[in-house]
Amino acid sequence: MANFARIPLHSWAENRFAGDDTALVxxxxxxxxxxxxxxxxxxxVWMRVVERASIRVTGLLNPRGAGVGxxxxxxxxxxxxAAAWLVLAFVAPPLSDAPAETVAVGGTDLTxxxxxxxxxxxxxxxxxxxGLPEELIFRGWFFHVTRTRPWLTLAWTTVAFTAIHLTSSGGQQSTLxxxxxxxxxxxxxxxxxAxxxxxGNVxxxxxxxxxxxxGLAVGSVVYPIALGPVAWTVIGLAQILLGVIILAWWNARRRR
Incomplete structure (x- = not known):
């Protein structure tokens, strides 16, 4: 719903700034x-009215924490x-004939x-x-709902966050x-x-x-590769490995 609310404004901007690429961007x-x-x-509003909690518990309203975070x-x-792209440089050949990635804004090419x-x-x-809206919901609000059971919180929010991305469009060609x-x-x-x-800061x-x-945008410009099953797997595993390392360190500190 929050994304749909922007549609009329984007349509207005495309008409208002037609021909002026910089203004449209x-x-x-x-x-x-x-x-x-x-x-x-x-x-x-939900946290205050329903849960009787302040959104401050997510760390969202901490200006210093925002910059550092x-x-x-x-x-x-x-x-x-970077580690994922390095691996992909060996297992996924570069798209030597592919142009640098472009991102369109309406009919405007950012290049x-x-x-x-x-x-x-x-x-x-x-x-x-x-980043911010999705993380505020899943790692901010939802984390607070079951905050007394951190491992359960990590598990169910991970399942929920992953599942909603079944509708994402990233170049998929088949059910697999x-x-x-x-x-x-x-x-x-x-x-x-992790x-x-x-x-404790969203x-x-x-x-x-x-x-x-x-990283996807920069990597695709610096060393273009096919963003398919191999790339998705390597990029995902790189994050999982780093997350597991942070979780192990956090848990060890918590036990001490």
Whole structure:
């Protein structure tokens, strides 16, 4: 629903800024902010009215924690993405005849816009449109619901987060592809859950989540590969491995 609310605004922007690529990209970046705003408001109202809890328990309203969390999550997931791409460089041959990845905004190709505005667009889309809303729901709100049982919380939120991505469109061609594609959200959920248990700050999970999207965009430009079953599996496993390492470290500290 929060994403559907943006559709009329995007249509307006495409008509209003037709022919002005930079203005359209910038308008789209601003419009993206409507989705996290609506979801934050909805979660805050639900937690306050139904659960008698403040959204502050997620770490969302901590300005310092936001900056540290986004950068920390980005840094951590970049390790997994870099390792995955290194493996894929050997097991998935490069698409030597493929052009650099382009991202369309309406009818506009981002390669025609200044690099600074493109980076702003990608960061806003990855971190604030895609990363923050989903992580606030799954690693913020849902984590608080069963907070007294962390392992159960990690398990059921991971299953729920992974399952909803059966409807995602990532280039799948068959039923098996749709199942293999789930390796990416599975890895995102395990790593995001590990970061939430470790820090108690949803911004870390948001940074890691958004970092996957940024990593896919950057990796596809630096070393284009076929984003199919092999890539989905390797990228998912890299995140799972890193998440398991963080969970083991967190659990060891908790026991001590």
């Amino acid at each position: 910038n308008a789209s970046s601003v419009i993206f902010l409507l989705t996290p705003a609506l979801i934050i408001a909805g979660v805050a 986004l950068l920390g999550g980005l840094a951590i997931v970049s390790v997994a993405m 025609q816009v200044g690099i600074g505005w493109v980076l702003l667009y990608l960061v806003v889309r990855a971190l604030l449109l895609q 592809d749709f199942l293999i594609y789930l390796m990416i959200p599975l890895g995102m959920s395990i790593l995001g859950g 970061l939430m248990l470790w820090t 911004w870390w999970a948001a940074g890691a989540h958004g970092g996957v999207h940024i």
